[in-house]
Amino acid sequence: MKPMAPMKPLDFGPAWWPKELGQPASSGRQNEIGYAFFPEQRRLAIRRGQTVTVHDSGDHQIGGVQAQGGSLRFTSQSGEVRVEELPQVG
Template sequence: MEPMKPMQPMKPMEPMKPMDSGPPWWPQALGQPATSGGQNDTRYAFFPEARRLAVQRDGKVTLYDTGEHRISGVQQQQGGTASLAFSSQQGTVRLEDLKQVD
């Protein structure tokens, strides 16, 4: 029977590379959002300097004028009519209450 060979010294692990998320789904002219998120087939991104909220549903991006609202969170109602509501410094604002822009 042959004696066991000594173990090799441990090598340090290399850091993981971040996943490539691909290009942004919102219009590039808006820059980087202050907050963004998503659930199911809906994503949102808020751009306070431009006062714009980008919402993507089923692959279609729609922009909304947020006016004086500073979006900080989202509430998504599930069910027959999936609706979005956002938290702002003025309270809750529903997506349908924001003006859609081009």
């Protein structure tokens, strides 16, 4: 019996957020909306279809994500935050 081969790393495809943001602390998708959180840069990137927007996350330490009715809501240390409440930058 051969030893089990190591697992290959997961491949989530190419990065869709602006390169200058680097690697996100967390990223994912909910109902066809992608998100990537960059706490050091205080930025949150959102992808809807082929459109990417970048938002100032301020002092929020974004955790849980919920998609509802085409909108994303995040949980932070300050409670629930809608993406629309975060200023868009760039």
